Amino acid sequence: MKIGIYILGLVLTAASLQATACTILLQDKIELPHGATDISNGDRLALTRHYLTAREWTGEGTRATVEATAFEYESNPKQLAALRGEKITAFLKQLGLDKDDIDVDERVIELNKGKIDPDDKWQIGVEFVPKCPATGCQKLCNTPNLPGVVSYAVTADTPGLVPGSNIFTCGDKREPANARIITREVWTATTKEQALTLATNGGKPRAGVCYQIATSAHKYIGMTDNQGRTELLQLLGPEYTTIEVKVDQYSY
Known part of the structure; x- marks a missing residue:
C-alpha cells in the first residue's frame, strides 16, 4: 500500500481536469489489530473530517477509493480483506457517499522475507478526490490555501497562484529579509x-x-x-x- 498517511496529493488526469493541472487529495491509512475489521473512533473522526472537507471542493462532491487488505498470515486473508472493504464502504455510505462514488480494491499483502514492509503495513487506505464538473477542476488549482491542493502545474487554464500569495508571514520585524x-x-x-x-x-x-x-x-x-x-x-x-x-x- 505505497501511499503516505494523511498526505495530500493525487495527480488528476486529463480526462477529469482537461489538463494535468494540479494535485488534489485527502488520504487516510489505517492500521488494524490482527484479524480485526472495525476501525477505531479516532480513525472514524479522521475520515469524517476529510470527507466533510473533500465534499466542499466542488458542487459535485467527492469520490473515494478504498484499498482493503489483509496480511497473508492472517486467517482467511482474502475473505478478511473483503470484509474490511465492506465495513469501510458501509461507513463511507453512512457519511453520505453514494455507492457509485466508492471504488474498492482488495488484496493480500505478502511478507518480504518473513517481515512486514514498513511502507505497506496498513490494512485500509482511503483516498478522497474531487468530482469535477464539465468545465473541469481548474478553479481548484488557483485557490490559495484550499485544503487538499498541494501542487500547481502552469498551463493556460491553470496558471497557478499569484507569486508570493502562498507565502505566510507573521508581520514581525524579526522575520528575515532573505x-x-x-x-x-x-x-x-x-x-x-x-x-x-x-x-x-x-x-x-x-x-x-x-x-x-x-x-x-x-x-x-x-x-x-x-x-x-x-x-x-x-x-x-x-x-x-x-x-x-x-x-x-x-x-x-
Missing part, C-alpha cells in the same frame, strides 16, 4: 491541545521564528517564544501535522 521555508511533519496519534517546541536538527530551540502549522482543519501562524515554543494548538489525530518555519537562508 528567507527560506523549512518544512517537516509530526505525527499525532490522538487529538489533543498542546504547544510545540520547534528546534534545529541539532536540538537548539528556534526562538523568535515565524511558523505556520497546518492540520486538516486549521492553520496557525505565529512567532515562537524565546524557548522555541508555539502558541497552544489543537492537533488533530490520527494524522500528520505540517510544520513550516521561515528562517534566514544564509543562517541554516
Whole structure:
C-alpha cells in the first residue's frame, strides 16, 4: 500500500481536469489489530473530517477509493480483506457517499522475507478526490490555501497562484529579509491541545521564528517564544501535522 498517511496529493488526469493541472487529495491509512475489521473512533473522526472537507471542493462532491487488505498470515486473508472493504464502504455510505462514488480494491499483502514492509503495513487506505464538473477542476488549482491542493502545474487554464500569495508571514520585524521555508511533519496519534517546541536538527530551540502549522482543519501562524515554543494548538489525530518555519537562508 505505497501511499503516505494523511498526505495530500493525487495527480488528476486529463480526462477529469482537461489538463494535468494540479494535485488534489485527502488520504487516510489505517492500521488494524490482527484479524480485526472495525476501525477505531479516532480513525472514524479522521475520515469524517476529510470527507466533510473533500465534499466542499466542488458542487459535485467527492469520490473515494478504498484499498482493503489483509496480511497473508492472517486467517482467511482474502475473505478478511473483503470484509474490511465492506465495513469501510458501509461507513463511507453512512457519511453520505453514494455507492457509485466508492471504488474498492482488495488484496493480500505478502511478507518480504518473513517481515512486514514498513511502507505497506496498513490494512485500509482511503483516498478522497474531487468530482469535477464539465468545465473541469481548474478553479481548484488557483485557490490559495484550499485544503487538499498541494501542487500547481502552469498551463493556460491553470496558471497557478499569484507569486508570493502562498507565502505566510507573521508581520514581525524579526522575520528575515532573505528567507527560506523549512518544512517537516509530526505525527499525532490522538487529538489533543498542546504547544510545540520547534528546534534545529541539532536540538537548539528556534526562538523568535515565524511558523505556520497546518492540520486538516486549521492553520496557525505565529512567532515562537524565546524557548522555541508555539502558541497552544489543537492537533488533530490520527494524522500528520505540517510544520513550516521561515528562517534566514544564509543562517541554516
